[in-house]
Structures are given as C-alpha cells and as structure tokens.
Amino acid sequence: MNTYVYTLGDALYINLTNQCTNRCEFCVRNLHPGVGGYDLWLDKEPTAQEVIERIGDPSKYSEVVFCGYGEPMVKLDEIIAIARVLKEKGTKIRINTNGQANLYHGKNIVPLLEGLVDVVSISLNAPTAEKYQEICHSIYGVDAFDAVLDFARECAKVIPKVVFTVVDLLPPEDMERCRRIADEIGVELRVRKLME
Numbered sequence: 001m002n003t004y005v006y007t008l009g010d011a012l013y014i015n016l017t018n019q020c021t022n023r024c025e026f027c028v029r030n031l032h033p034g035v036g037g038y039d040l041w042l043d044k045e046p047t048a049q050e051v052i053e054r055i056g057d058p059s060k061y062s063e064v065v066f067c068g069y070g071e072p073m074v075k076l077d078e079i080i081a082i083a084r085v086l087k088e089k090g091t092k093i094r095i096n097t098n099g100q101a102n103l104y105h106g107k108n109i110v111p112l113l114e115g116l117v118d119v120v121s122i123s124l125n126a127p128t129a130e131k132y133q134e135i136c137h138s139i140y141g142v143d144a145f146d147a148v149l150d151f152a153r154e155c156a157k158v159i160p161k162v163v164f165t166v167v168d169l170l171p172p173e174d175m176e177r178c179r180r181i182a183d184e185i186g187v188e189l190r191v192r193k194l195m196e
C-alpha cells in the first residue's frame, strides 16, 4: 500500500499524488486501482525526502517518470526538489502531465523545469476546446484546452523533448487535427493505446 515509487520495465515511476484537475472519461483510475499490478491509491502523499530515500540509486533505471496516479504537476515543489537530486546523478527525467500546471499555479512554471526535465509528455486528447472538455471535464472548463496548448509552447522553448499524446480511439479527422496542432507548436505527437 501507499506505493509512491514503482518500476515498469526498466523505468522508475513516481506517484506523488492522486489529485487531478481533470476527470477524463478514459482515465485508467475509473477502471483499476493501479497499473502493472500496483495499487496506486495513496493513503498519504509522500514528501520529496521520502521519495528520494525510496529511489535509492537511480543509475539502474533508463529514466525516472513523474506520472502520478493523478496529475503530478500539482506537486511542483516536490518534483523540483526530487529532480534536482536526480539530475546531479545524471538521471533522465520525464513528466507525464495534463498540461494544466500554469492554470493550477496561476503563473508560468515551465522555466522552473529548465535544466531539470528532459521530456514533458502532455495529454492533448482532443483537437478543440469543446471536445477536450467533453472528454476530460477539466475544473477550468473550456479554458483548459488553450492553456494546455500554451503550456506546450512554453515547454517547447526550454525542454529538450516535448510530446503530445492522444489515445488511439480518436476518429481519423480529429487525429489529423491533433497532428496539425502538434506540428504548429513544434512538438511530437504520440498515439497511445487506451489502457483497459
């Protein structure tokens, strides 16, 4: 219980929180208590120090991924504190996020990640604000989508690799529109399988 550090393949995943600003229709949390056989509902959110101690030697992992079973960027201070320690050891760091951190924190937090984070993977999910809100039910309403795009633009300025993800259930025309959005912003688009 209280699994806040776990491995999948050769990567290490960090589960800082179950909080999220979305309620996505396809969220794996609606179906399962976790992934990879881990129960990822937290009794208590871990501190940065607890995570650092639990990680131990990060050199045996291909990358460390802040993923949550929720939205990791809610725990920005913890991400920065942990990433600083990992970066000193040369660890590759990725954040999987819904891209609403600047709305949540009320300012552009992306510069704080510069030099610490190698990859930011942002769930795009839809090609328009209305469709995004229909699927993701953000607490910020239809404003969320444009904020996600702005967040990606900010990330593209300072993060070495930025990826938009969409699930493979999107209709082809929506997929194509998502691809054009990714191209315009200058980030990759990755189509991922919906978890079942």
Ligand code: SF4
Residues within 6 Å of the ligand: 020, 021, 022, 023, 024, 026, 027, 028, 029, 069, 070, 071, 098, 123, 136
């Ligand atoms: S943003 Fe991620 S964690 Fe949050 S509801 Fe959507 S799929 Fe679930």
